[in-house]
Amino acid sequence: xxxxxxxxxxxxxxxxxxxxxxxxxxxxxxxxxxxxxxxxxxxxxxxxxxxxxxxxxxxxxxxxxxxxxxxxxxxxxxxxxxxxxxxxxxxxxxxxxxxxxxxxxxxxxxxxxxxxxx
Amino acid sequence: xxxxxxxxxxxxxxxxxxxxxxxxxxxxxxxxxxxxxxxxxxxxxxxxxxxxxxxxxxxxxxxxxxxxxxxxxxxxxxxxxxxxxxxxxxxxxxxxxxxxxxxxxxxxxxxxxxxxxx
Numbered sequence: 001x002x003x004x005x006x007x008x009x010x011x012x013x014x015x016x017x018x019x020x021x022x023x024x025x026x027x028x029x030x031x032x033x034x035x036x037x038x039x040x041x042x043x044x045x046x047x048x049x050x051x052x053x054x055x056x057x058x059x060x061x062x063x064x065x066x067x068x069x070x071x072x073x074x075x076x077x078x079x080x081x082x083x084x085x086x087x088x089x090x091x092x093x094x095x096x097x098x099x100x101x102x103x104x105x106x107x108x109x110x111x112x113x114x115x116x117x118x
Numbered sequence: 119x120x121x122x123x124x125x126x127x128x129x130x131x132x133x134x135x136x137x138x139x140x141x142x143x144x145x146x147x148x149x150x151x152x153x154x155x156x157x158x159x160x161x162x163x164x165x166x167x168x169x170x171x172x173x174x175x176x177x178x179x180x181x182x183x184x185x186x187x188x189x190x191x192x193x194x195x196x197x198x199x200x201x202x203x204x205x206x207x208x209x210x211x212x213x214x215x216x217x218x219x220x221x222x223x224x225x226x227x228x229x230x231x232x233x234x235x236x
Contacts, residue, residue, distance in 0.1 A: 105150045109161035109163070
């Protein structure tokens with residue numbers, strides 16, 4: 001089945017120690033999103049890639065970076081994690097075709113990576 | 119800017135009882151509306167979506183939602199709740215990317231946590 005995969009499912013890192021979260025997809029979607037979700041809150045969009053174009057949300061801290069080496073993979077790098085960065089990180093994908101069609105809005109989510117900062 | 123309000127933070131229903139989760143949106147154009155469900159520690163799963171046409175849409179797991187433009191609402195319903203429906207439910211509205219190279223985005227409500235008693 002086509003899907004969105006996130007690794008690892010659980011990640012523990014130390015305060016200030018860089019960490020990378022991984023997302024891969026077999027849907028061949030050209031858009032990949034990263035969300036941060038804290039306990040009992042809505043997912044908060046950090047950034048997204050539209051093909052190779054990187055789009056950062058205005059309020060995403062500089063501590064968060066992303067890489068997309070190819071269509072299938074996208075990485076979230078946290079350069080110096082703080083205690084406040086402990087959260088669930090969700091990856092999602094969608095297909096854009098440059099037009100306003102319904103499929104562009106339908107996002108497929110991975111299972112998430114739970115990040116703990118000690 | 120678009121927004122979504124889910125007025126009920128937490129709802130408890132008995133198994134077999136009917137369910138209605140409320141969602142109100144604010145969006146200047148024709149909205150693209152979604153309901154997602156999130157089980158504990160998991161990613162988001164799409165339950166149903168509305169783009170146009172019939173205002174009553176059917177989704178997976180026996181859920182349905184009704185779009186009411188006059189009330190700016192998109193409430194989720196289920197005639198008979200099962201214990202496995204206990205989860206967090208998010209309503210979302212889609213908005214097209216503003217610039218070339220930016221993708222469509224979802225704005226989520228704060229979610230409603232559903233508890234099912236046996």
